[in-house]
Amino acid sequence: MNVKNYIDGCWREGDLKTVPVINPANGEQIAMIPLSTQDEVDEAALAAKRAQKQWALVPAPKRADYLYEIGYKLKEKKEYLAELLTKEMGKVIEEARGEVQEAIDMAFYMAGEGRRLFGETVPSELANKFAMSVRTPVGVAGLITPWNFPIAIASWKAFPALVSGNTVVWKPSNESPLMAYEFGKIFEEVGLPPGVVNIVFGAGPTVGTAIVEHPDISIISFTGSNATGSKVAELGGRLLKKVSLELGGKNAVIVMDDANLDLAVEGILWSAFGTAGQRCTACSRVIVHKAVKEEIVDRLLKAMDQLTIGDGLDPKTKVGPVVNKAALEKINHYVQIGKQEGATLVRGGNILADPPYDKGFYFEPTLFTDVRPDMTIAQEEIFGPIISLIEVSSLDEAIEVNNNVKFGLSSAIFSQDVNTIFKAQHLLDTGIVYINAGTTGAEIHLPFGGTKGTGNGHRDSGQAALDVYTEWKSIYVDYSGKLQRAQIDT
Numbered sequence: 001m002n003v004k005n006y007i008d009g010c011w012r013e014g015d016l017k018t019v020p021v022i023n024p025a026n027g028e029q030i031a032m033i034p035l036s037t038q039d040e041v042d043e044a045a046l047a048a049k050r051a052q053k054q055w056a057l058v059p060a061p062k063r064a065d066y067l068y069e070i071g072y073k074l075k076e077k078k079e080y081l082a083e084l085l086t087k088e089m090g091k092v093i094e095e096a097r098g099e100v101q102e103a104i105d106m107a108f109y110m111a112g113e114g115r116r117l118f119g120e121t122v123p124s125e126l127a128n129k130f131a132m133s134v135r136t137p138v139g140v141a142g143l144i145t146p147w148n149f150p151i152a153i154a155s156w157k158a159f160p161a162l163v164s165g166n167t168v169v170w171k172p173s174n175e176s177p178l179m180a181y182e183f184g185k186i187f188e189e190v191g192l193p194p195g196v197v198n199i200v201f202g203a204g205p206t207v208g209t210a211i212v213e214h215p216d217i218s219i220i221s222f223t224g225s226n227a228t229g230s231k232v233a234e235l236g237g238r239l240l241k242k243v244s245l246e247l248g249g250k251n252a253v254i255v256m257d258d259a260n261l262d263l264a265v266e267g268i269l270w271s272a273f274g275t276a277g278q279r280c281t282a283c284s285r286v287i288v289h290k291a292v293k294e295e296i297v298d299r300l301l302k303a304m305d306q307l308t309i310g311d312g313l314d315p316k317t318k319v320g321p322v323v324n325k326a327a328l329e330k331i332n333h334y335v336q337i338g339k340q341e342g343a344t345l346v347r348g349g350n351i352l353a354d355p356p357y358d359k360g361f362y363f364e365p366t367l368f369t370d371v372r373p374d375m376t377i378a379q380e381e382i383f384g385p386i387i388s389l390i391e392v393s394s395l396d397e398a399i400e401v402n403n404n405v406k407f408g409l410s411s412a413i414f415s416q417d418v419n420t421i422f423k424a425q426h427l428l429d430t431g432i433v434y435i436n437a438g439t440t441g442a443e444i445h446l447p448f449g450g451t452k453g454t455g456n457g458h459r460d461s462g463q464a465a466l467d468v469y470t471e472w473k474s475i476y477v478d479y480s481g482k483l484q485r486a487q488i489d490t
């Protein structure tokens, strides 16, 4: 597969350098993608800017009609897309289907917004004057999306941007660019006007930076690492752009002494080892009440022994590969740090291959116990199948440990006591809280995002996403026939 940029409604070949896309399950090359330059970003931004004027004039319900068509196409191609998604980033096929479904749901949900982009009417303080506020598009949206959810996260950003009248310049990740390529084909098939969505493939430092810096791109929406996110914030901030960031997590599952332990173990397993731990919502810490610690460790070990590791296309596989060699090495590095810091490695901890690790990037599901809350493995995002288990003596201590990290994306608590549950949902300081479920599994019609180092206050998904891609315009209509002045006594 030879992937091309999609700019102004055309597939652009150019004579750009190319890089391979590798299937992380077996090291095979599955496609080549171009490494674009500033020129391609300039062309895409120009096309997007030109198209935006017209697109904003299309009534929102008509813009939404394109999203319905995109949703139907995604549905039609669901199985094909899911398989390709597994091949490009490694997640197991069941999860890949779920991810494509997330994009389908988002298409229909945001299409519904086309008839519901509500503003407000507000009573004026003056007689014979009408006041209202309406949403207007920001302009051209620059979307920079990650490899771990290449179609879902793109849909969280592109669909609200489009329905509210923005056009898009999108840089997908080089690790999993094929969903973007397929998306481009769908945009073409449904007849989305040229320039409304432009897709530019390439390296972050070149293409990403060019998007963030481009004077015609007014809003940047980025999901990815904290290191890159703060660069995006700095650059975008200096240029006074609207910047929406979804960054890392250090999500915990709390297991209280009255928890349903079968359920808790299932929840931990799914959230820690699903997607090989490569979700920003993945469970990376288990904070367990001392009364049930031994029991939880025993049960987790038994359950971990049942996990089949392998190619995600095999329906028996429960844990697929991690995305690339660098990820393997990073995860391995954290395991070594955990051991050095004195945590007890009770299961896993190994790369399942020999150097140079180029035949599939597999890491054993890993469990550390005796982890102290201040250890590096309990503080930093690892993005791999590693659980750090921390013992506590009370709900208050569990909440404090949960909150005492720089991130604030997702948290979960297993308990059957109504007071514990209500206190926890109130005091856990993350943007997403689960009661009696793991830390993953956000639904598309609720706000998605986190507090503290996880972002900068914006949210993907749900109605909240519209706030990212629209500005409020306040409109006053004075029909008194005289000059009335607000705030001035007459």
Ligand code: UN1
Residues within 6 Å of the ligand: 102, 148, 149, 278, 279, 280, 281, 282, 439, 440, 441, 442, 443
């Ligand atoms: C992410 O890991 O970046 O809630 C997104 C979940 C998914 C989305 C995760 N629906 O785990």
